Amino acid sequence: MASLKSINQDDLRNHNLSVLLDTILRSQTPLSRAELAKATGLTKATISLLVALLLSANIVKEGSPSVPPMHGRPSTPLHLDGRGFCAIGLQINTDGFGFIALDIKGDVIAQQWVSEPMEDRDPDDIFSRLEDLVRDGEVAIARCKKVIVGSALALPGLVTEDYRLLSARNLGWENLELKRFNLVRRLNPRIDNEANMAALSQIPGFAMQRKEQGLVNPSESFIYLSTDIGIGGAVVRDGQVQRGNHGFAGELGHISVDLNGPVCQCGRNGCLESYAGRKALITASGLDPDPASSPSEVMDELERRWNLGDAQTLKTMKMAAKALASGLATTINILDIDKVILGGLWGRFGDDLARRIEDQVNAQILGFPERQAHVYLSDCNMRPALLGAAQVGLRRLLDNPLEFILEAHD
Ligand SMILES: [Zn+2]
Numbered sequence: 001m002a003s004l005k006s007i008n009q010d011d012l013r014n015h016n017l018s019v020l021l022d023t024i025l026r027s028q029t030p031l032s033r034a035e036l037a038k039a040t041g042l043t044k045a046t047i048s049l050l051v052a053l054l055l056s057a058n059i060v061k062e063g064s065p066s067v068p069p070m071h072g073r074p075s076t077p078l079h080l081d082g083r084g085f086c087a088i089g090l091q092i093n094t095d096g097f098g099f100i101a102l103d104i105k106g107d108v109i110a111q112q113w114v115s116e117p118m119e120d121r122d123p124d125d126i127f128s129r130l131e132d133l134v135r136d137g138e139v140a141i142a143r144c145k146k147v148i149v150g151s152a153l154a155l156p157g158l159v160t161e162d163y164r165l166l167s168a169r170n171l172g173w174e175n176l177e178l179k180r181f182n183l184v185r186r187l188n189p190r191i192d193n194e195a196n197m198a199a200l201s202q203i204p205g206f207a208m209q210r211k212e213q214g215l216v217n218p219s220e221s222f223i224y225l226s227t228d229i230g231i232g233g234a235v236v237r238d239g240q241v242q243r244g245n246h247g248f249a250g251e252l253g254h255i256s257v258d259l260n261g262p263v264c265q266c267g268r269n270g271c272l273e274s275y276a277g278r279k280a281l282i283t284a285s286g287l288d289p290d291p292a293s294s295p296s297e298v299m300d301e302l303e304r305r306w307n308l309g310d311a312q313t314l315k316t317m318k319m320a321a322k323a324l325a326s327g328l329a330t331t332i333n334i335l336d337i338d339k340v341i342l343g344g345l346w347g348r349f350g351d352d353l354a355r356r357i358e359d360q361v362n363a364q365i366l367g368f369p370e371r372q373a374h375v376y377l378s379d380c381n382m383r384p385a386l387l388g389a390a391q392v393g394l395r396r397l398l399d400n401p402l403e404f405i406l407e408a409h410d
Contacts, residue, residue, distance in 0.1 A: 010402060013053075013402055014400060014402040014403075016040075016046065017054065017402060017405075018399055018401055019042075020036060020040060021054070021060075021401060022398065023040055024036070024060065024078060024209075025080070025104075025206075025208070025209060026204070026210055027205075028211075029077075030077030030079050031077065032075035032076055032078065033047045033048055033051055034075060035075070036051075036078070051078060053405050054401070054405070056405070057084060057401075057404060058081050058083045058085075059084060059085070059104070059397070059401065059405070060080055060081055061078070061079055061080075061083075062079075063076065063077040063078070063079050079105075079209075080104045080105050080209050081104075081105070082104055082105035082106075082107050083103075085103060085146060085147050085394075085404065086102060086103040086109050086141060086147075086148060086149070086394075087101070087148065087150045087151060087152075087391070087394040087396070088100070088101050088134065088137065088138075088148060088150075088187065088390060088393055089154070089197075089385075089388070089390030089391070089392070089393060090134065090151060090152065090153040090154070090183075090187075090189060090386075090389055091153065091155075091197075091383065091385050091389060092126055092127075092130065092153070092154075092155055092156070092171070093118070093156050093194060093228060093383075094119075094156050094171060094229040094230060094295070095118065095229070095278075095296065096113055096114050096115040096116055096118065096294070096295065096296075097114055097126060097129070097130050098111065098112050098113030098114055098133060098383075098386065099111065099130065099134050099137055099386070100382070100383075100386045100389075100390050101137050101140070101141055101148075101390065102208065102387070102390040102391070104207065104208060104394055104397070106208040106209055109140060109144055109146065110141060111137070112136065112137065113383070113386075114129070115295060115296045116295075117291065117293075117294070117295065118170075118171055118295075119172055121172075123171075123173055123176055124181070127182075128182075128183075130183060131183040134183065147404070147407070148393075149393065149396045150189075150190070150392070150394065150395070150396030151187045151389075151390075152190040152191065152388075152389040152390070152392035152393045153184070153190070154198070154385040154388065155191060155192075155193065155194060156168050156193075156194050156228070156230055157169070157171070157173065157193065158193065158246075158247075158248050159178075159191050159193055160246070161247065163177070163184065163191060164176065164178060169230070169265040169266065170229045170230045170265070178191060189389075189393070190393070192389075192392070193232060193248075193250075194385035195225075195232030195250055195385070196241050196243065196250065196388075197384075197385040197388035197389045198343050198344075198385040198387075199222075199224035199234035199235075199236050199341075200391055200392065201380060201387040201388035202214075202215065202222070202224060202341055202343075202384070203239055204216070204217065206218070206395075207391035207392070207394040207395050207398055208394070213379075214379075215341055215376050215378070215379060216236075218239050219238050219239040220236075220238075221337045221339065222236050222339040222340065222341055223235055223328070223331055223332070223337055223339070223340045223341070224236065224250075224340075224343060225324075225328070225340065225341070225342050225343065225344075225346075226384070227276065227277065227278070227344035227345050228277070228344050229277050229278045229279050229295075230253050231252060231276060232250070232251070232252070233252030233253065233331075234249075235249060235335060252327055252328075252331055253272050253273035254268060254272070255272050255330055256269060256270045256271055256272075257270050257271075257272055257275065257323045257327055258270030258323075261274060261275075272324065272326075272327040275320050275323035276320040276321075276323050276346075278298075278299065278345055281302060281317070281320060281345075282298060282302060284312075284316040284319070284320075285302055285310075285313045286312050287302060299348065303348045306348075317349065321353060322360065325357050325360035326360075326364065328357070328361045329360075332361065332365050332371075332373055333365055333366050336371070338371055338374060339373075339374050340361070340374065341377075341378050342354060342357075342375060342376070342377050342378060343378035343380065343384050344384075346377070347378055351377060354375050354376065354377050357375050358374060
């Protein structure tokens with residue numbers, strides 16, 4: 001039986017503050033106190049009190065009052081205020097590592113990324129170099145007089161709740177106790193699979209002010225495909241990432257699209273990753289990159305060949321698109337979610353290719369045309385998992401605003 005917990009005044013206030021902040025974040029236009037009362041169902045008196053707390057801690061700020069066309073009182077729009085707080089997103093990926101510090105307005109306070117080959121690198125060395133980068137960032141944050149409210153780390157593998165990286169095959173890392181790294185002990189970041197973090201970055205108003213245009217609405221369902229050496233995936237239903245029983249859900253890269261296909265690192269035959277991941281594309285296109293080249297330089301070369309219409313590159317991409325479409329059709333048939341966002345390196349190859357994949361998916365799903373799949377390229381021009389990780393860090397403020405308001409008044 002669940003234990004009963006009495007809700008005290010602070011818990012209630014904290015909850016209401018969090019609801020208020022989420023309402024502000026998810027709105028495409030700044031809301032007034034009266035509009036917030038209407039949207040949340042809280043009384044105007046309660047809203048005024050809560051807004052006063054948020055103003056005093058520099059979490060929201062007032063805009064210029066608008067003058068109503070007829071009689072009535074001018075209304076003052078409330079904006080998020082980035083002055084006081086920020087969060088750090090960290091990522092170690094198959095194409096490099098780095099961090100970003102963001103505030104709730106979505107402004108970047110500091111960022112650094114190192115692009116270099118990451119296979120079979122020493123984890124102690126990588127974590128220590130990442131920590132050096134982050135320490136520089138923390139100096140910049142301190143100079144802006146911002147409080148770091150939280151952090152999160154995105155990794156390209158399976159992460160358990162007790163801070164173990166079970167497996168990140170494309171890094172060659174297995175069964176790593178993440179708490180052994182000073183960076184993890186010191187910042188205590190939330191740690192999750194990079195595709196889950198990247199998917200969160202697509203949800204408007206998740207932890208940063210919603211922009212006018214977005215591929216999805218805050219409560220929509222979609223499949224996110226994260227593509228680099230590996231192919232990761234995440235399933236978002238009604239605005240929530242579906243993590244599964246162990247946090248391992250969404251491994252779309254290991255859907256087998258050919259029982260007689262090449263053996264994948266996971267041991268299966270014909271995994272999607274073996275056709276549409278970075279390494280597969282580079283090998284099949286006949287590129288023979290200098291081992292010292294950074295992953296982004298190699299991808300630039302592949303993109304150049306694609307744009308020039310190089311026959312082998314076009315053939316490789318055609319095969320990869322076919323494999324992607326097959327994997328996506330399987331996923332859509334199982335989940336009945338018809339929106340797909342392609343993130344990562346596939347974003348380089350343009351909307352035409354996305355349309356072709358979409359057509360191929362629609363030719364394979366059950367229920368067409370009653371159900372129609374839509375395939376979009378991510379419109380995120382930054383590293384989505386890094387952005388998502390920073391937003392997971394910001395959620396600590398948004399889920400528990402009273403803690404930070406009380407700290408601000410200490
Ligand atoms: Zn596999």
